[in-house]
Amino acid sequence: MRIAHTLTELRNALDGHRRPAFVPTMGNLHAGHIALIERAKPLGDVTVASIFVNRLQFLPHEDFDSYPRTWERDCEQLRAAGCDVLFAPRETDLYPEPQTFKVHPDPALANLLEGQFRPGFFIGVSTVVMKLFSCVQPRVTVFGKKDYQQLMVIRQLVNQFAMPIEVIGAETLRADDGLALSSRNGALSAEERLEAVQLYQVLRAMSDEVRETGGRVRDLGEIENRATQALVSRGWQPDYLALRRRSDLLPPAADDMTSPMVAVGAARLGNIRLIDNLEIEF
Secondary structure (H helix, E strand, O other): OEEEOOHHHHHHHHOOOOOEEEEEEOOOOOHHHHHHHHHHHHHOOEEEEEEOOOHHHOOOOOOOOOOOOOHHHHHHHHHHHOOOEEEOOOHHHHOOOOOOOOOOOOHHHHOOOHHHHOOOHHHHHHHHHHHHHHHHOOOEEEEEOOOHHHHHHHHHHHHHOOOOOEEEEEOOOEOOOOOEOOHHHHHOOHHHHHHHHHHHHHHHHHHHHHHHHOOOHHHHHHHHHHHHHHHHOOOOEEEEEEEEEOOOOOOOOOOOOOOOEEEEEEEEEOOEEEEEEEEEOO
């Protein structure tokens, strides 16, 4: 695996390749990230991962400085997965001057759910992804469905800027008990780790109820409220538990009982904020 820190090193590593397959990450890798690499490998003529902890997407009170950096372990995992090139720019390489040009995604999508509770988050994500795409110039990129809204924002970004990039959404990788794999799971205590699966269980219960009601819109608010109270009663602090259309993450219209739906949730367990989702199949 070749490691590139500068744009010149990256371009040298990719010279002669016509179809890079790209997986951007912030490091602290786990099996879910490696599954994205494995998903990307057959899709291009060179597999590229990036590790960059992007300051722009952290709010002032969030954990940028304490975000886990596990460089040696990350490199070992990427090599074992057959990654060809790792782009690991320093902050001064990717942002050599203050990033005054920023990408502002459509507020109709970006200000919902995650955007409501983390204002400006998707501006930071969109800006760094645009910059990484400019550096790597991939023809295909793989993002995990666990960050469901982020995947939708990236797809919209690529579409509206007419980028020649195919965006692949990879299924969420879960532990045996159903917990979605996440870098933040490692910060859970043993007791919290046992409790953490309840977010998945609540989303699954929401999905089951929607299927049982046939997607009748008048029932959705009651389902969301029951799910919220279920977590609150166990000591969680939910930001949202919502049933939305997959197409735009808006609530279904009163006369729309057929649109594909997704159950999405974000909640704090102690000091750790977890997110997850389940696409609902009728």
